[in-house]
Amino acid sequence: METDGSFYRRERARLLAALTRVFGVGNLSLAEDVVQETLAKAFEVWSWQGVPEHHSALLMTSAKNRALDVFRRERTPRRFAPALQHLLESEWTLRPAVEELFLPPALQDDELRMMFSCCHPHLAEEAQVALVLNMLCGFGVEEIARIYLASNAAIEKRIGRGKMVLRESQRLFELTAEDFAPRLSAVHRALYLLFSEGYHGAGEEAVVRPELCREAMRLVRLLVDHAPAATSATHALAALMYLGAARLPGRTDEVGDLTVLVEQDRSLWDRRLIAEGLALLERSATGSEMSEYHLEAAIAGMHGSASCFEETRWGDIVGLYDMLLKVRPSPVVALNRAMAVAQAEGPAKGLEAIAAIAGVERLAAYPFYAAAVGELELGCGRREIARAHFQKALGLARNAAERRFLARRVEDCGFP
Amino acid sequence: MSQFVFLYREAGTPSPNELEARMAKCLVWFKDLEQKGHLAYYGHPLNRTDGRVVRDTKGTVTDGPYAETKDIVIGFSVVEAKDFDQAVKLAAACPLVEAGCLIEVRPVLQL
Numbered sequence: 001m002e003t004d005g006s007f008y009r010r011e012r013a014r015l016l017a018a019l020t021r022v023f024g025v026g027n028l029s030l031a032e033d034v035v036q037e038t039l040a041k042a043f044e045v046w047s048w049q050g051v052p053e054h055h056s057a058l059l060m061t062s063a064k065n066r067a068l069d070v071f072r073r074e075r076t077p078r079r080f081a082p083a084l085q086h087l088l089e090s091e092w093t094l095r096p097a098v099e100e101l102f103l104p105p106a107l108q109d110d111e112l113r114m115m116f117s118c119c120h121p122h123l124a125e126e127a128q129v130a131l132v133l134n135m136l137c138g139f140g141v142e143e144i145a146r147i148y149l150a151s152n153a154a155i156e157k158r159i160g161r162g163k164m165v166l167r168e169s170q171r172l173f174e175l176t177a178e179d180f181a182p183r184l185s186a187v188h189r190a191l192y193l194l195f196s197e198g199y200h201g202a203g204e205e206a207v208v209r210p211e212l213c214r215e216a217m218r219l220v221r222l223l224v225d226h227a228p229a230a231t232s233a234t235h236a237l238a239a240l241m242y243l244g245a246a247r248l249p250g251r252t253d254e255v256g257d258l259t260v261l262v263e264q265d266r267s268l269w270d271r272r273l274i275a276e277g278l279a280l281l282e283r284s285a286t287g288s289e290m291s292e293y294h295l296e297a298a299i300a301g302m303h304g305s306a307s308c309f310e311e312t313r314w315g316d317i318v319g320l321y322d323m324l325l326k327v328r329p330s331p332v333v334a335l336n337r338a339m340a341v342a343q344a345e346g347p348a349k350g351l352e353a354i355a356a357i358a359g360v361e362r363l364a365a366y367p368f369y370a371a372a373v374g375e376l377e378l379g380c381g382r383r384e385i386a387r388a389h390f391q392k393a394l395g396l397a398r399n400a401a402e403r404r405f406l407a408r409r410v411e412d413c414g415f416p
Numbered sequence: 417m418s419q420f421v422f423l424y425r426e427a428g429t430p431s432p433n434e435l436e437a438r439m440a441k442c443l444v445w446f447k448d449l450e451q452k453g454h455l456a457y458y459g460h461p462l463n464r465t466d467g468r469v470v471r472d473t474k475g476t477v478t479d480g481p482y483a484e485t486k487d488i489v490i491g492f493s494v495v496e497a498k499d500f501d502q503a504v505k506l507a508a509a510c511p512l513v514e515a516g517c518l519i520e521v522r523p524v525l526q527l
Contacts, residue, residue, distance in 0.1 A: 008436045036432055043435035044461045047442040
């Protein structure tokens with residue numbers, strides 16, 4: 001059992017998804033209360049007895065018994081999921097009905113349906129991701145506020161509003177509904193943002209947050225394993241996460257500081273994840289669809305399958321970035337493309353590509369824009385100019401690790 | 417060796433997060449006591465929201481736990497120690513104390 005709190009988070013999310021279906025999404029806060037009670041009781045009992053082997057199953061049984069109690073106590077005709085209502089009316093049908101609701105296949109569906117429910121079109125993307133973090137990953141308001149560098153009050157408001165929209169929708173999202181496809185792309189987007197938050201986190205304490213990446217991967221896995229959701233874009237999204245996660249151990253050095261790709265110790269990359277990622281990438285290529293996730297996954301695949309920095313097929317990567325720019329025109333993508341150009345054709349060409357970025361002013365506050373220019377100037381041998389750019393980047397750094405990384409690059413330019 | 421009953425007391429109810437954090441520590445502490453031969457009986461945690469107090473032979477009850485005390489007994493164990501001093505030292509190392517609980521240490525009466 002994990003001791004870093006992820007156990008509690010995971011179980012909370014699982015129980016909440018199940019109880020929300022059982023009670024109906026209109027009774028979300030009742031479901032939340034029952035989850036809290038169930039967990040609190042388990043932790044107290046286990047403080048004395050130790051955590052039993054089948055703790056997940058025990059928790060689910062305990063939640064089920066509490067659900068039965070709630071139904072017996074409040075058997076009023078108004079509150080619960082309409083489909084269940086008649087079954088809950090007699091003790092004869094109550095128990096088997098509730099037993100069935102807690103069978104394992106139903107439980108996996110719950111998490112999926114909860115995920116789709118959280119990505120409600122009335123909610124902004126950031127609210128969707130906050131809800132996913134809270135309801136499916138079990139993160140509390142404080143943790144989410146820390147992830148977003150936002151105040152507790154702001155996040156509480158964001159989640160509170162999200163839950164209100166959820167409750168108003170009356171029931172969890174039907175996975176077979178006709179608005180499934182557009183909702184699926186919102187789910188993709190939310191999971192993509194969740195993964196990116198872990199991968200490029202601008203948090204104060206850590207530059208990477210592997211736990212967020214793990215959660216995104218767990219949820220994308222649910223999509224991959226569930227036929228209607230297992231589309232070509234789903235496989236591509238999963239591939240890009242696996243290939244990205246494989247490189248996580250190399251992204252920071254032993255004290256948690258960023259390392260540049262050139263310096264990364266590729267022996268730290270997770271070969272198993274790379275293999276899985278490449279297999280997912282292959283499965284994503286079955287249709288004619290070419291989503292942004294396909295392109296990003298393909299780029300990650302290029303990095304993942306190169307055994308050393310020099311062997312990377314930079315020309316192909318530039319081509320993929322060109323396509324990605326068409327699907328998702330963004331100065332950050334263009335900046336990454338320029339860095340690939342620099343690898344393929346030399347730093348001078350890279351600088352030209354940077355100068356040609358449309359909307360480059362939107363990168364003004366992004367420390368890695370100035371750092372990229374610094375990198376290429378340094379590559380051209382103009383140490384002093386490079387130094388000035390790294391210095392500027394240093395001034396924009398968002399956390400201690402970024403500051404240490406950029407200070408090191410300033411020093412690498414030598415003193416004027 | 418003498419036996420002491422540890423009565424763990426606490427005011428208020430911690431959040432599941434806090435309970436989870438203290439669970440891991442409690443398990444370590446219990447294991448340590450057991451390995452050093454100090455644990456006569458693990459005991460049990462007690463339901464902190466429910467209880468009855470029987471007041472007389474007619475079975476008159478009031479809702480308990482003792483309404484007049486703020487610190488409810490949330491669990492008990494039986495500990496073996498060579499004297500009161502040692503028992504108190506063992507109790508002081510309990511993570512529940514660190515978490516704000518009290519431990520009432522009561523020697524088992526012996527002839």
